[in-house]
Every structure is written in structure tokens, then in C-alpha cells.
Amino acid sequence: MEPVHIVGAGLAGSEAAWQIARAGVPVVLHEMRPAKGTFAHKTGDCAEMVCSNSFRSDDDVMNAVGQLHWEMRAAGGLIMATADRHRLPAGGALAVDRDAFSAAVTEALQAEPLVQIVPGEITELPDDGNWIIATGPLTSDALAQAIRSATGTDSLAFFDAIAPIVHADTIDMTIAWEQSRYDKGETEAEQKAYINCPMNREQYEAFIDALLAADKTEFHEGETAGYFDGCLPIEVMAERGRETLRHGPMKPVGLTNAHKPDEKAYAVVQLRRDNALGTLYNIVGFQTKMKYGAQTQVFRMIPGLENASFARLGGIHRNSFLNSPTLLDDRMRLRQRPNLRFAGQVTGVEGYVESAAMGLLAGRMAAAQALGRDLPPPALTTAMGALVNHITGGAEAKTFQPMNVNFGLFPPLDEMRGGRKGRKDRYPAYTQRAKDDFSAWLAAQ
Numbered sequence: 001m002e003p004v005h006i007v008g009a010g011l012a013g014s015e016a017a018w019q020i021a022r023a024g025v026p027v028v029l030h031e032m033r034p035a036k037g038t039f040a041h042k043t044g045d046c047a048e049m050v051c052s053n054s055f056r057s058d059d060d061v062m063n064a065v066g067q068l069h070w071e072m073r074a075a076g077g078l079i080m081a082t083a084d085r086h087r088l089p090a091g092g093a094l095a096v097d098r099d100a101f102s103a104a105v106t107e108a109l110q111a112e113p114l115v116q117i118v119p120g121e122i123t124e125l126p127d128d129g130n131w132i133i134a135t136g137p138l139t140s141d142a143l144a145q146a147i148r149s150a151t152g153t154d155s156l157a158f159f160d161a162i163a164p165i166v167h168a169d170t171i172d173m174t175i176a177w178e179q180s181r182y183d184k185g186e187t188e189a190e191q192k193a194y195i196n197c198p199m200n201r202e203q204y205e206a207f208i209d210a211l212l213a214a215d216k217t218e219f220h221e222g223e224t225a226g227y228f229d230g231c232l233p234i235e236v237m238a239e240r241g242r243e244t245l246r247h248g249p250m251k252p253v254g255l256t257n258a259h260k261p262d263e264k265a266y267a268v269v270q271l272r273r274d275n276a277l278g279t280l281y282n283i284v285g286f287q288t289k290m291k292y293g294a295q296t297q298v299f300r301m302i303p304g305l306e307n308a309s310f311a312r313l314g315g316i317h318r319n320s321f322l323n324s325p326t327l328l329d330d331r332m333r334l335r336q337r338p339n340l341r342f343a344g345q346v347t348g349v350e351g352y353v354e355s356a357a358m359g360l361l362a363g364r365m366a367a368a369q370a371l372g373r374d375l376p377p378p379a380l381t382t383a384m385g386a387l388v389n390h391i392t393g394g395a396e397a398k399t400f401q402p403m404n405v406n407f408g409l410f411p412p413l414d415e416m417r418g419g420r421k422g423r424k425d426r427y428p429a430y431t432q433r434a435k436d437d438f439s440a441w442l443a444a445q
């Protein structure tokens, strides 16, 4: 049988290799480290964790990433099984001894007779065969150029510039209102495409003070090349002048406060729909290097967002990722070249767990293909299905930025109460539905 080839033995590639071998299909795993490194990796081991040693919450009832852990364990995932064996005490989080973890993933793959690990960088996209590209946020330059040539210049980003994303049902619509600037658009939906949060002068001044004072993160050495094009952090804009934001992303023009039509706002923060379900909104132009704790405090100063719950916070990082909603089909294949599947962070998911989950899925799909079968993705109601649906279709392609798994990606349950208060009933219902549907997906294979 022809082997499946995987490029990159990170979190995604290692999990994909394991899944393929478990399905009885041979796999060749290509990894450029340690001969060629990245600014973040330190070793030649598989599945190296480049920064924190945490797989985040392990609560599979009240937390979406905990539910994703559950699904990966149910699917016999190598990353979760190894993390469980090298777990460190960390409250409700799943933290691991990073060196022991990566060494154990490497040993497990080396011991697997169907897996062959081949050292070396892949610099071209192969024309045929069954391939998974899992080269991550720090994809080597040569391969990144090859991907750009195949998909178009705008299709592979080298930086993420992530604006915070808010759960729509936690926005206070007695303060905010729906309206596009100058009511632009043919349809009512387009004319109401944005949610607007008004600020008076005092609120704006206090907001600028808080932005300037907030704790920020620094770039890693070697991370900044090619950065400052059109994605300035809001705090950098504020540093350039207190009025800069009011003439930029917070300009108050073309908008009328639906609750107080006679009151002219001094500044307006706009949020734009971020997914087809309409459950998530991103704060337009608010990419930031503020630390996470500071972001929550500062953004809750925005009128209407006092009780906002954030599906993800903002950030700016070196990150190679595809515009997956336009490029990938729901089997994670490049539409134009279906011999190539993509997995991991390069598909536009964010985080160790999400990347490994996309490796698990791509591995199973590639193995099914090698065996002459077709494997559809899990239902949209599961954490894995919600995530893959988001990147391959549910997300807005024009503003696509990497995404963590979160309950905003799940289809709402009609009978359940929205908002922050409804969470204690809603989240267990989401995760129970996810467990049932994921088990059914596994049973059907």
C-alpha cells in the first residue's frame, strides 16, 4: 500500500501519523528539525510544546477545550494519552512535563512499525500521492513560498493580527445597536451588519488612559520581520496620539445611536459578525499585544461590553496560516490540489489542542482515503466538528483569523437561555450533545 506522507512532526503531524498507523496504513513523517530549526523550537523531538506547558482546561462538561480533550481521548489520540501519562498538578488544567511528553511521543512513533520518520525539510508541494502538510505557524520559508505560489499571495498569511471575539449574547443591546456606517448595503442584514458601542468624551479618555497603562507582551526575537503592514496594535495607535483611534477604528461618523438618536457619540467601537451562525462578533480593528488579563479589563470598559464574555482575546504573532474557508474542502483538502491535505495551526486553528485535533482528523481522513473509503467530518455539534466547520466554511473568509475552540462555534440549542447567566445549563447540554454525536461518528467508522 502507498504510504501517506506527512510534513511536520509537531502536535498535528505526530497525532496524524499515529492515527494513520493505527488504521493499518504506512506513513512517512518528514521533519526538518533539528538540522533546520525555528526561532521557537529548541529540540529535535516530535510534538515539542514551544511555549506554555498547558493543554488548558480538562473540564469536559463546562469547557469547550475540555470537550475536545474528551473527543481526542475517545478517538485513541496519542497526544492526549501521552499528556495524561506526564500530567503535572495544575488545578483544573491539563499541564504536562514538556520534555518527558515530547520524548514519549517521539518514542511511541519510533516504536510504531508502520511509521517511518525521515529527517529533512520539504521545500516543494508534491504533485501526487496522499500528503498532509502540518508545518505549523513557523512553516519554513521555502515551503511557505511554494504554498503561496500554489494558492495565491493573499492566501497564506505570515502574521495573525487577532481582534478579540465576543459571544454575541453577552453584548448589552440596551446600550449597543445594530447599524452599518451610513446604512450601507442592499439588504437589511447588510445595513445592520455591525454592532455599535458608543462612548462619550470621558469614557473615551478613560479608555485611552487604560490602553496606554496596560501590560503588553513583547515580540520574540526573530519574530517581527515583515510585521507592520496594516495591523498596528490599538495601543500603538493610541501611543501615536490620543485622537488617533477616534479618527481610525473608533470614528463615530455615519452612525446614529438607536437608543438616543439626538446624542452624538464621541467615539464608537464597532463589532462585526465573525461566523455564519451569528454567535460571535469581532471588535473591528482591535488587534493588540496587551496581556490577556489587561485585555479583559480594558475591553469591559466599552459601554455595552461591561459583561462581555470573550471567545478569544486579541494578539499579534508570527503565524503562517491559510485562508482555509476559501482554500480547503470539508475533507481538509486543498480544493485545487486534492492530493494535499492540511492540518494543525497552518489551517487557521489556534493552540496545541486544536492543532493536534486537526491532525487527528486529517490523519483519519487520509487513512480512510488510502483504504478506498471516505470519512466525513464529525457533526457540527461536536467540538472537533465545530472547529473544522469553522475553518473550512463557517468563518468569514475576508476577515479570517486563527480560532480557538469555544462554545460560540456550536449551533445554539433553541430552548436554552442565552447570555452569561444561562451558561450553567447551556454548556453541559452542549457537551452532552457533543459526546453523543462524537461517539456516533466513531461508531460509524
Ligand SMILES: Cc1cc2nc3c(=O)[nH]c(=O)nc-3n(C[C@H](O)[C@H](O)[C@H](O)COP(=O)(O)OP(=O)(O)OC[C@H]3O[C@@H](n4cnc5c(N)ncnc54)[C@H](O)[C@@H]3O)c2cc1C
Pocket (backbone or CB within 6 Å): 007, 008, 009, 010, 011, 012, 013, 030, 031, 032, 033, 038, 040, 041, 047, 048, 049, 050, 051, 052, 053, 054, 120, 121, 122, 123, 134, 135, 136, 137, 138, 139, 140, 143, 220, 317, 318, 343, 344, 345, 346, 350, 351, 352, 353, 355, 356
Ligand atoms: C512563539 C509561539 C508560542 C506559542 N505558544 C503557545 C502556547 O503557549 N499554547 C498553545 O496552545 N499554543 C501556542 N502556540 C501555538 C502553537 O505553535 C501551536 O499551538 C502548535 O505547536 C501548532 O501545532 P502544529 O503541529 O500545527 O505546528 P508545530 O507544532 O509547530 O509543528 C510543525 C512542525 O513542522 C516542522 N516544519 C516546518 N516546516 C517544515 C518543512 N518545510 N519541512 C519539514 N518540516 C517542517 C517544524 O519543525 C515543526 O516541527 C505558540 C506558537 C508560537 C509560534
